[in-house]
Amino acid sequence: METEKRDKNKKRSFRREKRQTGEGQAHREPVLQQKTEREAVIELLYSVFEEGVFLHLALRRLFAEAPYFDTRKRAFITKLSHGTVERYIQLDYFLSLYSKTPIEKMKPILLQAMRLSVYQLLFLDKIPPHAAINESLNYLKKRKLQGLVPFANAVLRNINKDKERLLEELKSKHREDAIGLALPDALFSFLKKDYGLEDTIRIAKAFLSEEGGFFIRNEKGEGERVSGNIMEEERFLSGDVTIQDLSSQEVAKLAHLKEGAKILDCCSAPGGKACHLASLFGESAVVYARDEKQDKLYLIEENQKRLGLKNMRIEAWDARVEDLQFLENGEGCLDLVLCDVPCSGLGVIGKKADLRLHFSEEGVKSLQKLQREILSTVQKYVKPGGQLIYSTCTLSKAENEENRDYILSHFPYKLEKEKKFYPGEPGDGFYYASFIKKAKA
Template identity: 35%
Template sequence: MQATAREVALNVLAGVEEDAAYSNLLLNRALQRAELSPADSGLATELVYGTIARQATLDYFLNRFIKSGVKRLNPWVRSLLRMSLYQIRYLDRIPPHAAVNEAVEIAKKRGHQGIASMVNGVLRSILREEGELTLPDDLPAAERIALEHSHPLWLVERWIAQYGEETAEAVCAANNQPPKTSLRVNTLRGSREELLGELEAEGRTVRASELSPLGVIVESGGNLADDHGYRDGRFSIQDESSMLVAEALAPEPGMKVLDCCAAPGGKTAHIAEKMQNRGEIVANDLHEHKQGLIAEQAERLNLSCVETSVGDALTLKDRYEPASFDRVLLDAPCSGFGVIRRKPDLRWAKTPDDAASIAKLQRQLLGSVAGLVKPGGILVYSTCTIEREENQRAVAEFLRDHAEFVSEPFDVPSLENAPQTGGAGMQILPHQFGSDGFYIARLRRRS
């Protein structure tokens, strides 16, 4: 018998709980096996990501109705109750009683009558008292934000210290919004205006990105990876913030460029398009299996100037001659706190120690690849995080220790009125444009 959307979602959530698996990988595999309708696949996806994102808030309210506490429950039962409360509290289109009845049926099938009775009792008590499920008025700001927007308290406290209470709350709220679908037009195959027209003719609702000059936002219209325009290399699927990295790098036709941590190859492809496929790009990545992803992107977009390379970015200085590249991009490994909207389990998986250890690696990488830049050339450092320790502070320390480099501003008209946080580079926060949180610094080597 075919699994329902809720059963598929529960299997994924239980797998994340029991095995600390990545939700996106587990969900993709589960959806491929289940062969659900598009509507049911959408529901299963919403239940998985929504339940994970709102986990702290859900647990806070469930603990009022479970004597032993949520943490003492069997992982699949805990996941079932969270998922059911998520539907009751956050999904208007699902009648609460339907969510309860389905949960009870799943509990009977997966467990026994005793578990089904407990699930039924907890959820019906919640329905009776739903109007009273509110947070206390006297919570300190960090606790209130952490509970209301479901983020770890340590992370909220950190963001309040860095950005202030109002911005920290805006970031947390933005992280719980569904991510937008955005495309980058391949300018070797046409203009943004032409692509907008083609997509509209296919019945999609689209608009030009405010943030990126090459970006297109898709408001509705299904899976773009199945679109003939994608297969034919007319566009790539990429977040708007990420599109600004190649703009900052400003590569020109005929240049020699190094992309140090290139997989899956979106920024590499954008660089090649800006170079009009003329010149040489070395696209390096630590993991051999990711080399294929970069090559696939280049092949789909008909880009012949990309050469893939495998190895630790810290060893690039030993593999290439000093001062041998016109442009070097270090899109560094990072804590990823700018992409929580896309990867909701990130907020629960990371610790303060993780952020500190990755910051140390970033500084080593920056110092290691800097010597590969030609005099007069440009080094771009970027991350998909909003942590100052990994961004402005990393660059400030680099500039302090490398007097041959100077920070250089670059023009992004849409950011002229966006408040910046000081220091070198440009920080985009998730709530400003509904895009990923991203940091980009352009550093020029003195001639």
């Protein structure tokens, strides 16, 4: 029953037709000259849930459009929107217990306002209930939806009254399910198929971890957890440190260093691993840093300039298209190819809460197909004895172990090393496999 309701809700969660008709635009137009933080979040949630906009892009757009939000307010907006998206499965479950109107029949903007209030009531201790409730009600009034206010008010106040009991339920053993773990049913079942219940619980709890901050590769080339706006610090601006998750830092370290090496990173934006490789190999090497998306190359260039790297060639290229310059007499001529493929990102859901909304098993299948197309092309460029590194920031076996087996059964490689990182141990979930190309018999 619960499952059925939430599935229906998921079906309507992206009203893509609205994105095309522009109907949803109405909710992005300012209600007032300057929005309050919560008003901004309600509208942002609308674009994430109803129009399928990625959360980080919605935040970026909001901050560009509303420069009056200072650093503190931006942090608050980020916390509210990330938390509401992260917990939406639980918020909808509680709303459905207290509302006579089914979630899927609620006016979408009302649903966003209610989700935001319930998130604050249940998960943010420092926010007084009247602030959590009243700002949403005021927003509805401003949108001329006064008729919905008594309903919203009653539901929210009842949820607040039962707060302790509801939170207790989330902790109970029988709630070690999709709702208790704040995962959509499809993702919960998918992880359970790959990892079994116990590990799925461990993984999903790591997604919800409150441990703040992120990792940098510091002056000594070591991982260091930091917080705050490192991008404004001198050590970042001068190129002494780079923002990179712990597991991603391991990739370039797998490379067999060699004078004058020729290296390709075929999926390289924003350039974290390509720049790491370029700095480890030194100026005698050349690193071709490519990405299919022309409009992402500036991200690699920014990193290259900040780090003062002179041995990189940054180019737009679809990795599925064969490039003859990396073949000599039909044989590869590169020392190393890094294939850090586009993936479902299940290892980074802790940071990108809205990946929950974009997950589907069919999506994983089509990503596997894309990954194999890329691999089939770029594996040719490696010279005998050279190295191929395959990596993803996901946990699905289809995109990791199955692709490892695909490489071993289709191409002349032997596995040198592989590792899977689970989320929260202590970095993001990640996978890599390093292969050596066999010499021709």
